[in-house]
Amino acid sequence: MQYLLMIYQNEAEYAKMDAATGKKMLEEYGAFTQSIVQSGNFKAGDRLQPTTTATTVQVRDGKMLTTDGPFAETREQLAGYYLVDAKDLDAALAIAARIPSARVGSIEVRPIWVYN
Template structure:
C-alpha cells in the first residue's frame, strides 16, 4: 500500500537556522532518502518552496478565485513530502518517525486511495 508522508514545520524557525544547521539538516534528509530508496520504500518525494509562493484556488458558484499564500494560517507549514510503499500503517509510521523533520515538526501519514 502507498502512503503519503507530509512534512510540516515552522518556516519561521527554518529561517532562523544558520548555515551549519542547514547543512546538517540537508545531510540528514539525504541519508534518510537514500535509506528508503535502498529499502525499496521510496516512490517519490520533494521539498516545497516556502508557503509564500503558494496560490490557493477555490471555485464558488462557477467562479474561479485565487488567493496568494496557503489555504490557512498555521504555526507549521507543509514543507515537503515522501510517497512510500509500505506493507501496512505501522511500517509507514516507522518510516515517518525517521524523517528528520519529525524531530521539530510533524509528519502526517495518509494512505493513498485505491480505485478499482
C-alpha cells in the same frame, strides 16, 4: 500499500536555523532518502517552496478565485512530502519517524486511496 508522508514545519523557525545546522539537516535528509530508495519504499518525494510562493484556488458559483499564499493559517506549513510503499501503517509510521523534520515539526501519514 502506499502512504503519503507530509512534512509540516514552522517556516519562520526554519529560517532562523544557523547555516551549520541547516547543512547537517540537509545531509540527514540525503541519507534518509537514500535509505528508503535502497529499501524499495521510496516512490516519490520533493521539498516545497515556501508558502509565500503558494497560490490557493477555489471555485465558487462557477468562478475561479485565487488567493496568494496558503488557504489555512497554521503554526506549521507543508514543507515537503514522501510517497512511500509500506506493508502496513506501522511500517509507514516507522519510516515517518526517521524523517529529520519529525524532530522539529510533525509528519502526517495518510494512506493513498485505492480505487477498485
